[in-house]
Amino acid sequence: MKTQNEQFGMPNCLNVISKPSLFCPGCGESMILKHLGCVIDHEKLQSKITLAIDIGCTLLSWNYFNFDIIQTHHGRSVPVSVGYKMANNKRLVIALMGDGGAYAIGLQSLLHASFRNDPILAIVINNTEYSMTGGQMAPTSLPGEITSTSPLGKNASIFGPAFHGPELVKQVSGSKSFIARATVSNPTMMETVMTKAINTQLGGNFSMVEILSICPTNWKTDAKESFDFLSKLEKIYPVGEIVKKEKNEK
Amino acid sequence: MKNDITKIVLAGEGGQGIQTIAKILSSALLYAGYNVSYIPQFGPEQRGTPSVSFIQFSKSNIPYPKFDTADIVMILRRRAIKTVETYIGTRTSVLFDSSTIARSKFSVNNSRIFAIPATKLAEEEFGSKNQNILALGALAKNFLDYPKNALWQEIAINLAKKFDGNKELAEKSKAAFDFAYEFQLENRKFTKPEYDTSENLILKRNAERIAVIVPKYCKGCGICILKCPVKALSFGKTLGVYGTPTPDIDIDKCIACGNCFRFCPDCAIKVEKK
Amino acid sequence: MPRRSFRRYNTLIVCIRRLLSENKFITGNEAVVLGAIEGGAEMFFGYPITPATEILEGWIKTATEDKSLQYLQAEDEIASGFATIGAILAGKKAFTATAGVGHILMQDPISMAENERLPFVGIIAQRGGPSTGTVIYSQQEVNLAALGGNGDGLRIVYSASNVAECFGLSSKIFSTAWKYNFPTFMLTDGYLGKQKISTELKKPLKPYPSRKILKEDFSNPTHIRNCYGSEPEFAKVLQRNISDYKYLIDKVAESENYKVSGATDVILAHGSVASAAKSAVDNLRADGHKVGLIRPITLRPLDTKSIRSQIKNAKRIFIIESAFEQFARLLVYVLPEVASKMIKIFKPAVGFTAEEIYKIVKEQK
Numbered sequence: 042m043k044t045q046n047e048q049f050g051m052p053n054c055l056n057v058i059s060k061p062s063l064f065c066p067g068c069g070e071s072m073i074l075k076h077l078g079c080v081i082d083h084e085k086l087q088s089k090i091t092l093a094i095d096i097g098c099t100l101l102s103w104n105y106f107n108f109d110i111i112q113t114h115h116g117r118s119v120p121v122s123v124g125y126k127m128a129n130n131k132r133l134v135i136a137l138m139g140d141g142g143a144y145a146i147g148l149q150s151l152l153h154a155s156f157r158n159d160p161i162l163a164i165v166i167n168n169t170e171y172s173m174t175g176g177q178m179a180p181t182s183l184p185g186e187i188t189s190t191s192p193l194g195k196n197a198s199i200f201g202p203a204f205h206g207p208e209l210v211k212q213v214s215g216s217k218s219f220i221a222r223a224t225v226s227n228p229t230m231m232e233t234v235m236t237k238a239i240n241t242q243l244g245g246n247f248s249m250v251e252i253l254s255i256c257p258t259n260w261k262t263d264a265k266e267s268f269d270f271l272s273k274l275e276k277i278y279p280v281g282e283i284v285k286k287e288k289n290e291k
Numbered sequence: 292m293k294n295d296i297t298k299i300v301l302a303g304e305g306g307q308g309i310q311t312i313a314k315i316l317s318s319a320l321l322y323a324g325y326n327v328s329y330i331p332q333f334g335p336e337q338r339g340t341p342s343v344s345f346i347q348f349s350k351s352n353i354p355y356p357k358f359d360t361a362d363i364v365m366i367l368r369r370r371a372i373k374t375v376e377t378y379i380g381t382r383t384s385v386l387f388d389s390s391t392i393a394r395s396k397f398s399v400n401n402s403r404i405f406a407i408p409a410t411k412l413a414e415e416e417f418g419s420k421n422q423n424i425l426a427l428g429a430l431a432k433n434f435l436d437y438p439k440n441a442l443w444q445e446i447a448i449n450l451a452k453k454f455d456g457n458k459e460l461a462e463k464s465k466a467a468f469d470f471a472y473e474f475q476l477e478n479r480k481f482t483k484p485e486y487d488t489s490e491n492l493i494l495k496r497n498a499e500r501i502a503v504i505v506p507k508y509c510k511g512c513g514i515c516i517l518k519c520p521v522k523a524l525s526f527g528k529t530l531g532v533y534g535t536p537t538p539d540i541d542i543d544k545c546i547a548c549g550n551c552f553r554f555c556p557d558c559a560i561k562v563e564k565k
Numbered sequence: 566m567p568r569r570s571f572r573r574y575n576t577l578i579v580c581i582r583r584l585l586s587e588n589k590f591i592t593g594n595e596a597v598v599l600g601a602i603e604g605g606a607e608m609f610f611g612y613p614i615t616p617a618t619e620i621l622e623g624w625i626k627t628a629t630e631d632k633s634l635q636y637l638q639a640e641d642e643i644a645s646g647f648a649t650i651g652a653i654l655a656g657k658k659a660f661t662a663t664a665g666v667g668h669i670l671m672q673d674p675i676s677m678a679e680n681e682r683l684p685f686v687g688i689i690a691q692r693g694g695p696s697t698g699t700v701i702y703s704q705q706e707v708n709l710a711a712l713g714g715n716g717d718g719l720r721i722v723y724s725a726s727n728v729a730e731c732f733g734l735s736s737k738i739f740s741t742a743w744k745y746n747f748p749t750f751m752l753t754d755g756y757l758g759k760q761k762i763s764t765e766l767k768k769p770l771k772p773y774p775s776r777k778i779l780k781e782d783f784s785n786p787t788h789i790r791n792c793y794g795s796e797p798e799f800a801k802v803l804q805r806n807i808s809d810y811k812y813l814i815d816k817v818a819e820s821e822n823y824k825v826s827g828a829t830d831v832i833l834a835h836g837s838v839a840s841a842a843k844s845a846v847d848n849l850r851a852d853g854h855k856v857g858l859i860r861p862i863t864l865r866p867l868d869t870k871s872i873r874s875q876i877k878n879a880k881r882i883f884i885i886e887s888a889f890e891q892f893a894r895l896l897v898y899v900l901p902e903v904a905s906k907m908i909k910i911f912k913p914a915v916g917f918t919a920e921e922i923y924k925i926v927k928e929q930k
Contacts, residue, residue, distance in 0.1 A: 049561070050503065061532050063338075064338075075555075225554075258337050264513040264516065264517040
């Protein structure tokens with residue numbers, strides 16, 4: 042007898058009552074959460090996991106899964122996860138956030154969690170802009186990228202070039218951390234990376250996965266254009282495990 | 292409360308162009324010499340909830356962006372009814388899309404409820420992007436008596452960017468607009484709501500595999516179509532949750548690679564090998 | 566009573582009191598740590614800021630000996646507050662302590678706790694403000710402590726007036742928070758925090774238990790949010806919080822009446838100013854001056870019913886605070902009758918000695 046989820050091919054740990062979700066058509070975050078659900082089902086982690094989410098589009102996932110979810114403030118899913126994990130280190134804790142929550146307002150906490158090797162998993166959804174508020178420029182916006190607060194294209198000489206978050210976080214992290222970048226254009230690799238990141242936490246270490254994502258609504262792109270721009274992002278933000286730069290490296 | 296402000300509510304799904312026609316109507320009313328107020332309803336999500344706009348126009352001052360009861364309410368999709376029924380009063384005139392909403396959903400009496408099967412006309416004749424133009428034309432002609440050519444000017448100015456690159460779209464939009472101005476609104480007999488989102492699953496099967504498509508989850512993003520390596524998918528006739536087309540599958544072309552499932556953000560499509 | 570049996574009786578009382586209380590020579594900040602532990606606190610998150618730093622240090626020192634206690638010196642007050650929330654969600658009695666500008670940063674997590682009705686516990690050691698002000702003393706964080714978050718959040722605020730209360734209230738705030746599910750705070754100040762004094766620490770009542778707020782039951786998951794889609798939807802949540810708050814007022818609001826019976830002049834003061842005022846009241850009464858002190862122990866909710874009946878016969882009400890009308894504003898809102906009789910004695914960022922209060926009341930025309 043098929044469960045309701047199985048009828049739709051939906052991972053079991055997804056909360057079918059909250060579907061259709063509030064995410065936009067073609068939302069990369071929606072894809073990411075679905076594949077996270079596949080990993081959780083596959084690794085049988087549904088009874089062990091707690092999810093802390095940011096404000097921004099991640100707030101829409103507040104009832105997305107059939108396990109405990111806490112909606113926090115902008116840039117604050119990491120410190121809530123740190124406190125929670127300290128209080129109950131038998132739980133698997135994931136802090137979900139966008140690139141604004143990770144690399145702007147929440148960067149301090151993300152860096153320090155990495156620095157202390159706090160055993161949490163930070164999943165950063167990078168679509169190079171602030172989506173919920175209508176597509177403003179973010180640290181990860183590409184030079185020349187047109188957003189609602191850079192209508193003539195992001196001026197890198199004033200606002201900085203593309204922000205490589207995982208690389209920065211890796212530099213301050215401990216040797217046993219796992220930090221990687223994945224992309225929604227390769228869902229299989231995304232699941233592999235998520236699984237490794239989860240196992241890193243189970244081993245007591247900090248892990249972080251940035252996932253390059255698409256935002257057709259604010260990019261004002263259709264399906265093909267969205268994935269074309271994603272290919273462009275993959276050239277600037279290398280996909281794969283992030284390794285520490287040694288002192289003599291440029 | 293007596294004042295000479297006309298209050299209008301426009302409602303539909305996000306992505307249907309409700310705000311676009313709200314802006315066009317607002318600037319048309321401004322051009323006609325009225326004071327105008329326009330505010331969209333907004334919450335945190337960009338697309339997930341019905342799109343609603345509140346328009347007021349008057350010769351005198353408009354003190355406040357919201358109101359309790361509307362003079363005119365236009366509703367293009369079923370999900371929007373819940374959000375806007377509070378604005379329908381004993382004297383409100385209602386225009387709805389009969390091809391997506393059943394008449395029975397409204398408890399308004401016949402003298403003030405009218406319909407145009409905008410989605411059906413758009414899907415079958417004028418192109419699905421023109422559903423909102425049809426609705427705007429019907430509303431402007433029948434409820435506001437707005438001069439046809441002046442309104443078309445307004446539309447052409449506001450949609451200039453879209454029309455510039457796409458002559459066919461511009462022609463179809465004009466045709467839709469002209470049609471709407473001639474259309475006799477339904478008042479007693481209504482088109483069946485065959486373009487409402489189906490609650491049922493669509494199953495396509497052959498000896499080797501079975502495809503499941505879920506219109507109530509499909510948001511019409513088109514990613515499955517893009518990612519299908521054998522081009523077995525294309526936009527079909529059935530409409531999804533936001534009133535956008537859902538994919539049709541050629542089950543014999545399909546190789547059950549799993550890409551459509553892998554990339555669908557909403558678990559709206561999957562193919563299983565038997 | 567024969568003298569011998571009186572001595573035996575006296576010894577018995579002393580023994581009982583020793584079981585129920587202890588005498589220590591400690592600072593207010595040390596008392597806070599001891600009280601929190603009595604209240605069931607298990608985790609502390611904080612950031613160094615004068616005059617609250619000794620709470621962080623004292624907790625960490627105790628935790629090195631008692632491994633059941635946990636702590637984190639976080640990267641700032643914002644992280645401290647949110648980590649406190651994280652621990653609370655897991656069912657641990659966690660708290661933080663801050664002051665001054667750190668108290669401002671703390672409003673970010675506090676407002677989330679107000680919205681989500683979490684038993685957030687914090688110690689606020691008042692110092693001069695706004696901005697860096699002084700590191701020393703004031704009663705100027707009343708506005709922020711009582712009304713600080715954005716929107717219509719509700720919280721419970723106690724004000725400790727001596728080192729013994731730094732102990733007793735520090736224990737009580739955990740029970741209040743976990744019972745009623747509103748963020749609960751204790752105000753102290755730099756003088757209280759750093760003053761070392763012989764104090765009798767009375768054994769507090771059995772603490773109210775904590776519980777897991779995220780219940781870890783995936784068949785019935787806990788989904789907590791603070792963002793709502795529409796105004797009416799959110800208004801419903803707020804109305805429920807407001808009515809829950811109204812319910813607790815009778816049970817939580819507290820004040821102390823000191824020699825108010827028959828008084829024509831009443832002093833209204835809280836915190837250390839009230840302690841100085843007590844001494845002034847004693848001296849004024851010795852001079853035949855009919856004066857008393859009403860000391861609100863909770864600033865939010867105020868013990869309105871009791872204070873109203875106590876000030877009924879007062880001809881003059883001295884509102885004395887080391888701030889500019891912060892305490893006065895809270896009083897006048899719930900007790901408008903105070904406005905016509907009040908004499909405002911405000912000294913922003915500066916303390917009041919007992920002698921000073923004696924002089925002010927004596928010389929007031």
